[in-house]
Amino acid sequence: KGSDKEWDFLWKMYYDSSMDEKQTIASALTCTREPRLLQRFLRYILNNSVILSEQVLKLITKVAATETGHKIVWTFLTENCLILNERHGNQLLYAFIDAAGSFANTDFQIQEGFLNNTLQEQQRRVATERLERAKTANIYRGELITKVTEWLKKNTDN
Numbered sequence: 001k002g003s004d005k006e007w008d009f010l011w012k013m014y015y016d017s018s019m020d021e022k023q024t025i026a027s028a029l030t031c032t033r034e035p036r037l038l039q040r041f042l043r044y045i046l047n048n049s050v051i052l053s054e055q056v057l058k059l060i061t062k063v064a065a066t067e068t069g070h071k072i073v074w075t076f077l078t079e080n081c082l083i084l085n086e087r088h089g090n091q092l093l094y095a096f097i098d099a100a101g102s103f104a105n106t107d108f109q110i111q112e113g114f115l116n117n118t119l120q121e122q123q124r125r126v127a128t129e130r131l132e133r134a135k136t137a138n139i140y141r142g143e144l145i146t147k148v149t150e151w152l153k154k155n156t157d158n
Contacts, residue, residue, distance in 0.1 A: 030062040042076045064099040097130045
């Protein structure tokens, strides 16, 4: 799970490590399920002297791909939209949508969570397309899971 003690230990290791080790350790820091630790990590990302700029996209995407992290990342992106967009362009927003799209199952979530006033017209258009693809994939995944579950019920002893 990654408590404060373990996370702080890894954070110290990150500072004391070589460039090659930093990538692995930073990636491990994103694995905690503790919201406050994820929020702290995302705040560190804003400081270019702490987290390497070329790692930001990958690390935010890793946090966003988790059930706990996608909401935290969305808040982080909307609160820091201008600075992040200036540093990383639209790629960060699109990577987030691709990573967290599996959690946006309804039109309401899509409209409430992603298509708000912080997006420009072009960003809204691309975001809508990506979310619609994610929604379609989620529907397909759900249908496939239902078919497999029915087959298992029919073809197993239990």
